[in-house]
Amino acid sequence: MADIKSTETAPNTIYLKDYQPPIYLIDHVTLYFDLHETQTVVTSNLKVRLNPDNKQTNKALLLDGQNLQLLSIKIDGQELTQFVCDEERLTITSVPEECEVEIKTQINPQDNKALEGLYLSSSMFCTQCEAQGFRRITYFPDRPDVMSRYDVTLSGDKKKYPVLLANGNLVSQGEGENGKHWASWQDPSLKPSYLFAVVAGDLFVKEDHYITMSGRKVLLQVFVEHENSHKCEHALISLKQAMKWDEDTYGREYDLDIYMIVAVNDFNMGAMENKGLNVFNASCVLASPDTATDADYYNIQSIIAHEYFHNWSGNRVTCRDWFQLSLKEGFTVFRDQEFSADLNSRAVKRIDDVNVLRTHQFAQDAGPMAHPIRPDHYIEISNFYTVTVYNKGAEIVRMIRSLVGNDGFRKGTDLYFERHDGQAVTTEDFVKSIEDANNIDLSLFQNWYSQAGTPELDVTTIFNEREKKFTVSIKQSCPDTPGQKNKKPFHIPLQVGLLDQDGSDVLLELADDSLTSATTQKILQLKSEQQDFTFLNVISEPHLSLNRGFTSPVKIRQQHSNDELAFLFAHDSDEFNRWDAGQLLAINTLLDLITKVQNNGELAIAENVINAYRNTLTSRELDKSLIASAFTLPSESYLADQCDVVDTDAIHQARKFMRLELARSLQSEFKTVFNNNQSDAAYLFEAEEMARRSLNHVCLSYLMCLEQEETLNICLDQIEAAHNMTDVMSALTILSHYDNESRQRVLDAFYKKWKDDAQVVEKWLSIQAASDLPDVLTRVKALMKHPAFCITNPNKVRSLIGRFCAVNIVHFHAADGSGYEFLTEQVLALDSINPQIAARLLQNMSRWRRYDNKRQGLMKQQLERILAKKDLSKDVYEIASRSLND
Numbered sequence: 001m002a003d004i005k006s007t008e009t010a011p012n013t014i015y016l017k018d019y020q021p022p023i024y025l026i027d028h029v030t031l032y033f034d035l036h037e038t039q040t041v042v043t044s045n046l047k048v049r050l051n052p053d054n055k056q057t058n059k060a061l062l063l064d065g066q067n068l069q070l071l072s073i074k075i076d077g078q079e080l081t082q083f084v085c086d087e088e089r090l091t092i093t094s095v096p097e098e099c100e101v102e103i104k105t106q107i108n109p110q111d112n113k114a115l116e117g118l119y120l121s122s123s124m125f126c127t128q129c130e131a132q133g134f135r136r137i138t139y140f141p142d143r144p145d146v147m148s149r150y151d152v153t154l155s156g157d158k159k160k161y162p163v164l165l166a167n168g169n170l171v172s173q174g175e176g177e178n179g180k181h182w183a184s185w186q187d188p189s190l191k192p193s194y195l196f197a198v199v200a201g202d203l204f205v206k207e208d209h210y211i212t213m214s215g216r217k218v219l220l221q222v223f224v225e226h227e228n229s230h231k232c233e234h235a236l237i238s239l240k241q242a243m244k245w246d247e248d249t250y251g252r253e254y255d256l257d258i259y260m261i262v263a264v265n266d267f268n269m270g271a272m273e274n275k276g277l278n279v280f281n282a283s284c285v286l287a288s289p290d291t292a293t294d295a296d297y298y299n300i301q302s303i304i305a306h307e308y309f310h311n312w313s314g315n316r317v318t319c320r321d322w323f324q325l326s327l328k329e330g331f332t333v334f335r336d337q338e339f340s341a342d343l344n345s346r347a348v349k350r351i352d353d354v355n356v357l358r359t360h361q362f363a364q365d366a367g368p369m370a371h372p373i374r375p376d377h378y379i380e381i382s383n384f385y386t387v388t389v390y391n392k393g394a395e396i397v398r399m400i401r402s403l404v405g406n407d408g409f410r411k412g413t414d415l416y417f418e419r420h421d422g423q424a425v426t427t428e429d430f431v432k433s434i435e436d437a438n439n440i441d442l443s444l445f446q447n448w449y450s451q452a453g454t455p456e457l458d459v460t461t462i463f464n465e466r467e468k469k470f471t472v473s474i475k476q477s478c479p480d481t482p483g484q485k486n487k488k489p490f491h492i493p494l495q496v497g498l499l500d501q502d503g504s505d506v507l508l509e510l511a512d513d514s515l516t517s518a519t520t521q522k523i524l525q526l527k528s529e530q531q532d533f534t535f536l537n538v539i540s541e542p543h544l545s546l547n548r549g550f551t552s553p554v555k556i557r558q559q560h561s562n563d564e565l566a567f568l569f570a571h572d573s574d575e576f577n578r579w580d581a582g583q584l585l586a587i588n589t590l591l592d593l594i595t596k597v598q599n600n601g602e603l604a605i606a607e608n609v610i611n612a613y614r615n616t617l618t619s620r621e622l623d624k625s626l627i628a629s630a631f632t633l634p635s636e637s638y639l640a641d642q643c644d645v646v647d648t649d650a651i652h653q654a655r656k657f658m659r660l661e662l663a664r665s666l667q668s669e670f671k672t673v674f675n676n677n678q679s680d681a682a683y684l685f686e687a688e689e690m691a692r693r694s695l696n697h698v699c700l701s702y703l704m705c706l707e708q709e710e711t712l713n714i715c716l717d718q719i720e721a722a723h724n725m726t727d728v729m730s731a732l733t734i735l736s737h738y739d740n741e742s743r744q745r746v747l748d749a750f751y752k753k754w755k756d757d758a759q760v761v762e763k764w765l766s767i768q769a770a771s772d773l774p775d776v777l778t779r780v781k782a783l784m785k786h787p788a789f790c791i792t793n794p795n796k797v798r799s800l801i802g803r804f805c806a807v808n809i810v811h812f813h814a815a816d817g818s819g820y821e822f823l824t825e826q827v828l829a830l831d832s833i834n835p836q837i838a839a840r841l842l843q844n845m846s847r848w849r850r851y852d853n854k855r856q857g858l859m860k861q862q863l864e865r866i867l868a869k870k871d872l873s874k875d876v877y878e879i880a881s882r883s884l885n886d
């Protein structure tokens with residue numbers, strides 16, 4: 001029959017410059033699934049048509065396919081015998097300009113542990129097709145610029161799979177033979193194959209409805225396993241909030257009559273925006289006060305919104321190719337960030353988002369995996385669902401909004417949605433819509449899409465007292481990144497304010513800009529390598545507050561004394577910059593302590609630093625959540641990024657010392673705040689209550705540094721008596737770092753109580769993986785043998801192994817290399833199970849050049865060991881080879 005070829009070569013690199021439109025389009029797809037755990041048969045009927053936009057002379061029909069067993073192919077009813085089929089695709093050379101192709105394939109969902117395509121998760125069938133999973137279901141041109149209408153019929157055992165779901169509307173259903181039943185679904189919208197989904201299982205459904213802005217009634221459904229029936233409420237509330245917000249903010253209305261969300265236990269990412277049928281990682285949708293923390297509630301609200309927002313930014317207007325991923329992800333993250341900011345505390349949201357960007361994205365931008373938000377080459381696209389494409393991508397959209405203003409931005413997005421509805425487009429199309437709607441030129445701005453690396457700004461100021469002029473000089477540069485040298489300048493908007501000696505905002509009068517009205521904030525636009533901005537009529541030397549609200553994703557180098565930082569920490573009217581001044585103060589203090597630890601110097605913290613923190617803790621005007629954020633010192637990994645050669649032990653000791661010193665000096669203040677903040681009220685997911693709980697957590701964790709019996713007892717009581725998971729987790733996390741006799745007892749009791757709740761067990765694992773105890777790796781290894789752990793479940797892998805490597809950096813980077821060897825063993829094991837998860841784990845070792853010679857050697861050796869594995873996945877190959885070759 002088919003001519004099966006197998007080639008043994010290094011994986012191919014795909015380049016953006018090689019993009020060609022598809023040769024054939026598929027207008028219509030009819031799919032029939034005969035569901036079976038190990039032998040599902042998929043019959044696909046494709047209406048194929050030559051693409052008039054493709055000018056290539058070679059007119060072969062290329063159908064992607066992976067791990068498929070081909071049963072038969074027919075063209076216009078005729079059995080086909082002339083085709084080439086290899087491990088990646090089916091090529092048919094002589095195809096009529098218009099025809100019908102029928103393909104039967106067989107797949108094995110139960111053996112599918114990569115969790116791409118159709119798989120079984122806790123006895124339910126579900127699919128994950130983004131980015132290239134549809135090709136594991138049937139042969140198809142599996143690329144987002146092929147958009148089709150889908151008719152789908154599912155047939156399966158009625159007892160085991162009473163619920164049968166697919167995209168769009170249910171059009172008919174009925175009984176079959178041998179205890180089977182079937183359901184047919186029709187999706188009226190045009191969609192790319194990556195948005196296809198089916199689900200089959202024995203599921204509970206919680207329903208609600210939403211009336212759209214034009215008065216249409218939409219049925220909302222959340223499908224979960226029966227034991228989770230009480231955990232759907234928050235998801236439904238969040239969904240309705242998201243639907244309303246998108247109408248109010250972007251004028252976007254939902255388009256189908258039904259919106260379904262399904263919770264699954266085994267999932268590679270957070271959630272997936274399949275048209276009308278979102279599939280969610282159970283941990284990103286299920287919540288009840290006794291099992292989910294404030295952070296979980298917050299996260300669920302934003303992910304539900306994120307997937308909902310994709311209906312416009314991603315589904316109706318989709319990506320031409322996967323290099324354009326940030327078109328939908330960057331924009332949608334920006335949309336969900338603003339949604340969360342509008343519904344909760346805006347300042348806290350910005351601080352959290354900037355923390356993620358600085359700790360993870362800046363690190364990626366400075367390492368071997370650095371790539372522009374629109375990458376220009378990849379081996380495995382799954383490796384590019386990154387903080388760069390998502391979070392830096394969101395910052396790029398945010399800067400565009402800063403440049404054109406809120407109204408201009410709305411005009412731009414209106415034009416974008418109208419102009420490109422139903423199309424697969426590029427990031428240039430997005431920028432062009434904003435330009436056209438605002439009549440401006442963003443060509444220089446485009447460098448943000450094509451250049452990797454974090455720009456650095458050197459800032460100096462001069463005050464001319466006689467002329468009452470204050471001049472800010474800014475010089476921009478961007479470090480080389482793999483494959484990119486000598487970057488062109490970026491177009492950088494910077495919100496700026498000046499404070500007088502009392503800490504009040506000054507009215508700004510910019511030299512070249514005298515026509516605009518006087519305000520206390522302005523946006524400076526940096527467009528060249530070096531630029532001066534002069535403020536007029538400045539009476540006395542002001543304090544500069546630059547990049548307010550983190551307008552641009554840049555690093556700023558400015559010489560600041562601790563007194564200057566303490567002043568801004570106390571007075572800046574921009575809440576973000578106020579917090580940031582505190583962080584800079586902490587970083588200066590910690591970097592100094594790190595050097596002292598390394599030189600065996602005497603450790604001490606200056607009185608003015610302690611006082612700045614005391615003033616913050618006792619402030620009456622500051623929001624509780626902002627106080628809590630101020631007392632959250634920069635993480636160990638962020639500190640590591642500020643060092644030339646990373647010394648994880650010194651970082652750990654320095655940070656611990658600073659926390660202990662703050663606890664010693666502010667002991668009574670922490671106790672007072674903690675006591676004043678107690679409450680017996682029932683759990684409420686609400687900004688003020690969350691702020692109260694987080695400040696309490698901060699106080700308790702500082703007090704615990706003093707290792708007093710009294711604090712230990714408060715922790716134990718809180719674990720026992722609290723009626724919400726936030727307070728329980730808070731105390732349990734604090735306790736987990738101290739080796740006392742209650743620790744193990746409490747952890748055991750916690751497990752016993754919650755062993756049947758997957759989400760709580762994940763928390764139990766991650767607490768232990770992040771613990772400060774000396775023998776933590778031995779404990780992590782033991783936990784891998786515990787019934788709570790399962791290597792094929794990504795959430796369990798992330799909670800235990802992922803957290804150990806990413807958060808517990810002292811132990812992961814142990815000098816004997818035991819952490820590296822452990823990670824390598826897990827990556828090698830997972831490579832054959834779930835390559836996406838294996839590749840993600842491996843990234844913890846990609847920045848090996850930042851450590852001392854001995855550690856570099858140890859990590860390099862492990863990376864080479866990984867590359868030597870036979871049949872290594874593309875995913876892991878790409879990370880390991882880029883890490884070594886940079």
Ligand code: TRP
Nearest residue numbers: 130131268269270271272273385
């Ligand atoms: N598009 C999804 C999102 O909302 C991302 C995603 C979900 C994904 N599952 C995936 C990406 C699996 C790659 C592989 O962000």
Ligand code: ZN
Nearest residue numbers: 306310329332
């Ligand atoms: Zn997304």
